[in-house]
Amino acid sequence: xxxxxxxxxxxxxxxxxxxxxxxxxxxxxxxxxxxxxxxxxxxxxxxxxxxxxxxxxxxxxxxxxxxxxxxxxxxxxxxxxxxxxxxxxxxxxxxxxxxxxxxxxxxxxxxxxxxxxxxxxxxxxxxxxxxxxxxxxxxxxxxxxxxxxxxxxxxxxxxxxxxxxxxxxxxxxxxxxxxxxxxxxxxxxxxxxxxxxxxxxxxxxxxxxxxxxxxxxxxxxxxxxxxxxxxxxxxxxxxxxxxxxxxxxxxxxxxxxxxxxxxxxxxxxxxxxxxxxxxxxxxxxxxxxxxxxxxxxxxxxxxxxxxxxxxxxxxxxxxxxxxxxxxxxxxxxxxxxx
Numbered sequence: 316x317x318x319x320x321x322x323x324x325x326x327x328x329x330x331x332x333x334x335x336x337x338x339x340x341x342x343x344x345x346x347x348x349x350x351x352x353x354x355x356x357x358x359x360x361x362x363x364x365x366x367x368x369x370x371x372x373x374x375x376x377x378x379x380x381x382x383x384x385x386x387x388x389x390x391x392x393x394x395x396x397x398x399x400x401x402x403x404x405x406x407x408x409x410x411x412x413x414x415x416x417x418x419x420x421x422x423x424x425x426x427x428x429x430x431x432x433x434x435x436x437x438x439x440x441x442x443x444x445x446x447x448x449x450x451x452x453x454x455x456x457x458x459x460x461x462x463x464x465x466x467x468x469x470x471x472x473x474x475x476x477x478x479x480x481x482x483x484x485x486x487x488x489x490x491x492x493x494x495x496x497x498x499x500x501x502x503x504x505x506x507x508x509x510x511x512x513x514x515x516x517x518x519x520x521x522x523x524x525x526x527x528x529x530x531x532x533x534x535x536x537x538x539x540x541x542x543x544x545x546x547x548x549x550x551x552x553x554x555x556x557x558x559x560x561x562x563x564x565x566x567x568x569x570x571x572x573x574x575x576x577x578x579x580x581x582x583x584x585x586x587x588x589x590x591x592x593x594x595x596x597x598x599x600x601x602x603x604x605x606x607x608x609x610x611x612x613x614x615x616x617x618x619x620x621x622x623x624x625x626x627x628x629x630x631x632x633x634x635x636x637x638x639x640x641x642x643x644x645x646x647x648x649x650x651x652x653x
Contacts, residue, residue, distance in 0.1 A: 494640075
């Protein structure tokens with residue numbers, strides 16, 4: 316295993332990818348860091364960064380793809396609103412560099428589970444009967460019930476889920492045209508962006524939401540590179556036990572940050588099984604999703620029990636912006652890389 320380290324800046328991050336590409340030692344690479352496309356646009360418009368930053372990072376990923384390296388990037392944990400965490404705006408947004416057309420973006424699901432929450436105002440039960448797109452809207456009502464806080468307050472402070480949607484910077488890559496429905500979507504708009512404000516020269520974004528507790532399913536069409544590509548369990552409520560002495564023993568964690576390295580390890584196993592690098596996964600994955608006996612399981616029920624706080628299932632289609640192509644049967648998928 317190789318660990319690449321770089322200065323904690325956007326340019327340093329890009330340099331780290333170029334190092335991985337230039338050394339060409341690691342057959343498969345992953346990262347769990349990212350930021351919203353909106354905050355990058357903010358930095359460019361404010362004169363803090365170069366407009367060529369994302370193009371340069373794409374160049375590193377393209378070099379890696381050309382020489383047979385696989386690249387996996389966590390899509391983020393803010394549902395359809397990546398900029399809410401780093402810039403504080405409420406527009407629909409995805410993260411970079413997971414938006415790169417030359418990397419595989421890793422999204423997240425919630426596994427079936429049930430439990431009880433307790434708080435100053437009593438208890439509330441939670442039940443997720445089937446695997447779904449990760450979105451914490453299913454926790455809003457129980458948290459409001461046990462805390463006594465308004466549902467809208469809980470909703471706006473718990474915008475967590477599998478970051479997905481459509482890039483405002485990267486165009487649609489060719490492989491996403493191999494499956495139907497990549498840009499047709501269904502949505503449940505709990506949170507309607509409002510209060511548009513100029514946040515940087517030439518950049519006006521919403522900074523507040525109007526809350527609707529019972530949204531209807533709507534349809535739409537997205538432009539640009541769709542994110543993510545593939546998903547696995549990422550919800551902290553159904554996540555991963557990690558032992559840390561300083562943290563008091565076993566604790567449960569989650570996030571798409573766990574999905575990208577899992578795919579990285581999976582790629583290493585598939586490379587070993589096939590005795591060669593399989594390289595950039597996306598063209599092969601999208602072709603596989605379009606074939607008979609697709610290796611992906613989609614969770615495509617459309618409605619408020621299956622969403623990333625906006626995008627929901629896309630019935631009858633092999634792709635939705637909550638989890639991409641879905642969760643892979645890796646043994647089945649491996650055969651497509653021969």
